[in-house]
Amino acid sequence: MMNWFSKLFKQNAKEQTTPMKKFLIVGLGNIGAEYVNTRHNIGFKIVDFFAKKEGVSFQTAKLGEIAEYSVKGRKLILLKPNTYMNLSGKAIKFWMEKENIEKENIIVITDDLNLSFGTIRIKTKGSDGGHNGLKNTQLLLNSSEYPRFRFGISDQFKKGQQVDYVLGEWDEQEKAKLPERLEIAAEIIKSFALAGLNETMNIYNGK
Template sequence: MKLIVALGNPGLQYAQTRHNIGWRVADELVRQQGVGWLSGDHAERAEFRVVGEKVVIIKPQTFMNASGKAVLPPIQFYKLGPEALLVIQDDLDSPFGLLRLRVGGRHGGQNGVRDIIRVLGTEQFTRLKLGISRPPAGRDPADWVLSKWAEAERPTLDELVRLGVLAVLKWVTAGSKEAQAAYNSTDLRPRPPAPEPTSTEPNSAEAGPEPDPLG
């Protein structure tokens, strides 16, 4: 069995914010699986099976900095170890468009991950980190993560969510290493234009006079 925790904040005012990108992935995954959300213990939850593997996915309703309160009950009820847990999170330190899976490591300032580590007493679970970029110069990071996506960001956001769903399913069916190998190369940032090719034509000043057909 696998437990997936998608981090975010409850309430319509937060639904379209950068901090809730994990919920976007969760909602799309649940939609694709054809199931619905049910109210649970400090969380909304859904259940489905992927290639015979039972999956429970939750969206904590505790606000970000108390996410561990929603994670502990299913961990204890199903007697799961950290290897069965995947947390989907926004990542302020990764550029928008990057997707990375990581096993273990510190919380990096992400308060939901911080609280899960505190409650579980371990860092050794997998995180699916979705880059949202640092804020522009002079803007408060706390304000930035709670800001809404710009319209110009929507195509990249939709693709990042689509690939996030695939990465989750790969983790469920094949484990962390296979999912990392398949999706840690994801980088949706726009590429700079290719440089103009250097001309190989001879310089007219060096090529000598044009031949005169009249001799």
């Protein structure tokens, strides 16, 4: 009886001292009230939605806003860089190094003009696709091999109007569909930490 109790006590103590596995969940966007509801800020919108859903709050920290959420032995650090989109990599690199998080345990959430509205594409690696946030991240991490979660915003703009379109606000049809897409995006974040990247891609890509 005592031997059994002793083993149980040691097992519980070991579980309590095992460090939590960390994940960095990065939503890309631009700071400022004028950008809040723009297509380019879908990364911010997704991590904001996740944080609200799980009852955690963002706090201002170095190079961004940070919120922490723990689930089943995993610690998710949500990051919204305050460096503006073009220097997103600076914040990502800082928090990866500060929290000692490997590249495979980060996921960068961004908008994608090459995907129809709301389409989800999760990848283990890839090019920057012309996205300045990913371009700077690749430059500072010296690698294109890190997970990314692309959210389609479509390319329904006339020639020469790309910047206005990306920095424009969602139209009424998009606004109506966003809540359902945000719910799925929140599921993806949790699945990434709990089930892993490959399983998450199998379940959610193309949804």
